[in-house]
Amino acid sequence: MRAQAAAFSERLEQFSQVNDDEVYQLSLDLLRLVWSEGRPRPGASDAAQEIVQRVRAVPAGRRAHLAVLLGLLAETAGDGDQELRRRIRDGLPRFVELLGTLRRDEPLGAALVYFLAHFPEDAARILPAARNAALDPDDFARLERCLASFDPSAPFIGRAWPSPIRWTLTGAERDRERQWLATLSPEAAVAFWEKDTRTLLAYMGGKAASAIATGQVTSEAPRETEPETASVPAAQASSLFDGFAVVIRCPSCKGELARDGASVVCARCAVDYMTDHGYLDLSSEAFGAGDQIAGNSPLYLSRYEPLLRPAFLRINGSNWNGAVSVADEDRYLLEHARPEGGPLLDLGAGTGRWTRLLTQRFGGDRVIAFDLASAMVGRLREVVPDALTMRGPARSLPFADGSLGAVNCWNTIQSIDDPEVTISEIGRCLHRGGTFTMLTYRPSADPLYRYFQQRHEECLGVTSFPQKEMSEALSSAGMAIVDEYTPGTFLIVTAVREGN
Numbered sequence: 156m157r158a159q160a161a162a163f164s165e166r167l168e169q170f171s172q173v174n175d176d177e178v179y180q181l182s183l184d185l186l187r188l189v190w191s192e193g194r195p196r197p198g199a200s201d202a203a204q205e206i207v208q209r210v211r212a213v214p215a216g217r218r219a220h221l222a223v224l225l226g227l228l229a230e231t232a233g234d235g236d237q238e239l240r241r242r243i244r245d246g247l248p249r250f251v252e253l254l255g256t257l258r259r260d261e262p263l264g265a266a267l268v269y270f271l272a273h274f275p276e277d278a279a280r281i282l283p284a285a286r287n288a289a290l291d292p293d294d295f296a297r298l299e300r301c302l303a304s305f306d307p308s309a310p311f312i313g314r315a316w317p318s319p320i321r322w323t324l325t326g327a328e329r330d331r332e333r334q335w336l337a338t339l340s341p342e343a344a345v346a347f348w349e350k351d352t353r354t355l356l357a358y359m360g361g362k363a364a365s366a367i368a369t370g371q372v373t374s375e376a377p378r379e380t381e382p383e384t385a386s387v388p389a390a391q392a393s394s395l396f397d398g399f400a401v402v403i404r405c406p407s408c409k410g411e412l413a414r415d416g417a418s419v420v421c422a423r424c425a426v427d428y429m430t431d432h433g434y435l436d437l438s439s440e441a442f443g444a445g446d447q448i449a450g451n452s453p454l455y456l457s458r459y460e461p462l463l464r465p466a467f468l469r470i471n472g473s474n475w476n477g478a479v480s481v482a483d484e485d486r487y488l489l490e491h492a493r494p495e496g497g498p499l500l501d502l503g504a505g506t507g508r509w510t511r512l513l514t515q516r517f518g519g520d521r522v523i524a525f526d527l528a529s530a531m532v533g534r535l536r537e538v539v540p541d542a543l544t545m546r547g548p549a550r551s552l553p554f555a556d557g558s559l560g561a562v563n564c565w566n567t568i569q570s571i572d573d574p575e576v577t578i579s580e581i582g583r584c585l586h587r588g589g590t591f592t593m594l595t596y597r598p599s600a601d602p603l604y605r606y607f608q609q610r611h612e613e614c615l616g617v618t619s620f621p622q623k624e625m626s627e628a629l630s631s632a633g634m635a636i637v638d639e640y641t642p643g644t645f646l647i648v649t650a651v652r653e654g655n
Contacts, residue, residue: 163188163202170220171213179368182220186227186603193606195228200239203228207246215256219266222250223363226270227606230356247277254288262366268294269359272301293318293375294362297355305348310336312344314454315351317358317466318375321458328454350614357610358470364604365475373475375466393417393430395543398520399498402558406437406551433536434544437553438527456534459506464566470611471569471596471619473604473643484509484565488592489516491638491649494560496586498523502549502577503567505531507538513563514542521560525549549577554584561585564593569617575628582632585652591634597622597646608644620646 163185170181189199206221213221225243232239250267257264268290271281285298296319314322314332324332336344366372393414396403403412410423419428419435429436455463468474488509492499499517501510504524514522519541526532532546547553549571562581571577581591596619599605612618620628625646626636634650641647 159188159196159198160201163198164205167205167209170217175216178217178220182224182367183601183603185220186224189224190227190231194231194233195236195239199228200236200242203239203246204242207242207249210246210249210253215263218253219262219363219367222253222263222266222270223360223367223603225250226266226273226360226363227603229270229273230360244274244277247271247274247280251281251284254284254290257289259289260291260372262363262370262372264288264290264294265359265363265366265372268298269356269363272298272356272359275302275304278302291372291375292320294359296320297359301352301355301359305345307341307344310344310348312336312339312347312351316354317462317469321462324454331454354611354614357607357614358466361470361473361604361607361611362475364601364607365473368601368604369476371476373469373477393419393435396430396435399523399543402497402554403435403545404553404555406439406547406553432529432533434532434546436532437545437547456506456530460508467566467615471608471617472645473599473608474645478642479645484594485512487640487647488512488563488565491590492516492561492563492592493590494521495588495590497558497560497589499561499563500525500552500554500559500584502552502562502564502581503527503571504535504544505567507535509563509565510535510539510542514539519543525552550580552580552584556583557586559584559586559589561590561592564591564595566594568593568595569612569619570615574618574620575631578628578634579632582629582634582652585634587652587654589652591629591648591650591652593646593648593650595620595625595646595648597625597641597644599644604644619644622646 166181166185166188170178170185173181189196189202203225206225210218210221229240229243250270253263253267271285274281281302282299285295300315300319339347362373396414396419400412400414404410405412405421405424405426407426408421408424410421412419412421417430419430420426468479472479489512492513494517498521499513500523501513502525504510504526507524510522510524519539522542524535524539524542524544525547526535527546527548529546532544535544550573562585568574568577585591598619598621599608608619622641625648629636629650633652633654635653636648636650638649
């Protein structure tokens with residue numbers, strides 16, 4: 156313990172003296188001395204006290220690193236670490252004072268709000284100083300929300316991430332919100348509130364970690380609007396089916412399907428599949444099921460592209476400074492998606508942003524839009540009216556072996572149950588020479604950033620994939636990687652189906 160304390164003191168002294176390009180690596184050395192495998196190590200309490208005592212002597216540009224480190228220790232301190240939390244909390248006045256020294260868009264602001272957000276019992280001390288500080292408005296809104304207490308008479312649930320001030324609801328949306336909240340038990344409402352808080356902390360920590368690693372603070376302005384929609388008669392779903400009947404199979408018995416008026420029927424087992432919502436529903440689930448986002452997807456649709464998706468890419472893809480733009484995604488997809496020997500399946504098509512791009516390139520008669528969430532599929536029919544829209548699970552694709560010319564799975568595979576099963580299904584359905592294009596994420600190699608990325612994954616029920624594991628999964632499914640693009644923690648891949 157004494158050797159560890161001495162090593163920490165020595166590193167902390169060096170931290171004030173090293174060149175700027177060595178600061179972040181040294182801050183990770185400090186982290187490893189006091190924190191490991193998601194928990195504070197023995198001696199962390201003394202180290203935290205030393206940071207508090209010496210923070211004013213540290214050069215101003217390096218205080219953000221220490222604020223993030225203390226925030227991480229406060230967040231991961233268990234019930235047996237009350238002394239650690241007490242010593243950190245004793246230092247709050249020094250960090251609250253730092254709010255008055257902020258300049259806009261410097262890493263210290265993001266670091267301080269992450270650190271201070273762990274002390275709701277001190278909201279009365281923190282918020283007045285934060286309100287008068289040069290903080291990014293989104294950062295202040297997140298801080299204020301994390302310091303707030305749950306009010307069962309006025310719960311505002313599921314409308315916090317990535318920033319509470321981005322959620323301005325219309326009257327109709329508020330009515331829908333109240334209807335949804337009325338379905339929750341008091342325990343479920345509290346659980347949702349606490350999950351919102353954890354999600355915000357993960358996002359705030361990721362932003363702060365990125366800021367101290369790069370010296371840059373991201374702009375969080377919305378980046379693009381939702382795709383325009385068109386009004387399409389629901390009856391067109393059954394007629395669009397005709398162009399793809401040869402590749403579609405019954406999910407129950409794998410028999411061929413045929414159109415019977417406005418219905419689609421299995422010739423073998425006689426199951427009648429619905430088209431009356433404007434799409435072909437092969438899900439065997441009730442309408443409204445499969446909506447994964449807080450059980451309340453309709454409120455998210457108009458905000459997905461401008462707000463939610465960019466935030467997801469920031470934290471999961473380490474895309475805080477916009478290294479991968481929408482134009483970059485478009486360009487990659489158009490360069491690599493090549494349907495050979497059959498139609499192109501856009502798997503997990505969501506709100507249709509990339510399905511529309513693909514239909515513009517290849518034509519609606521060659522593209523199938525596919526998702527499980529009924530709210531998303533309903534949106535797809537409006538965004539890509541000239542493509543067949545289908546609803547069903549990814550783990551059992553309703554297509555014949557070798558019948559698809561290409562599959563695209565863009566920002567989706569990390570959200571699918573049993574991703575390896577889904578990849579195997581994709582390989583089964585692809586024609587020899589057909590392409591599989593995919594955007595997903597890999598774990599960060601940075602232990603600090605990886606903690607926040609993983610916490611975010613846990614909150615949203617998603618995962619990231621080590622490159623080697625993904626390569627093995629694709630190989631097992633009969634596909635060979637021909638292109639791999641890995642900026643930040645993105646994993647963007649093109650694979651080609653091999654064999655017969």
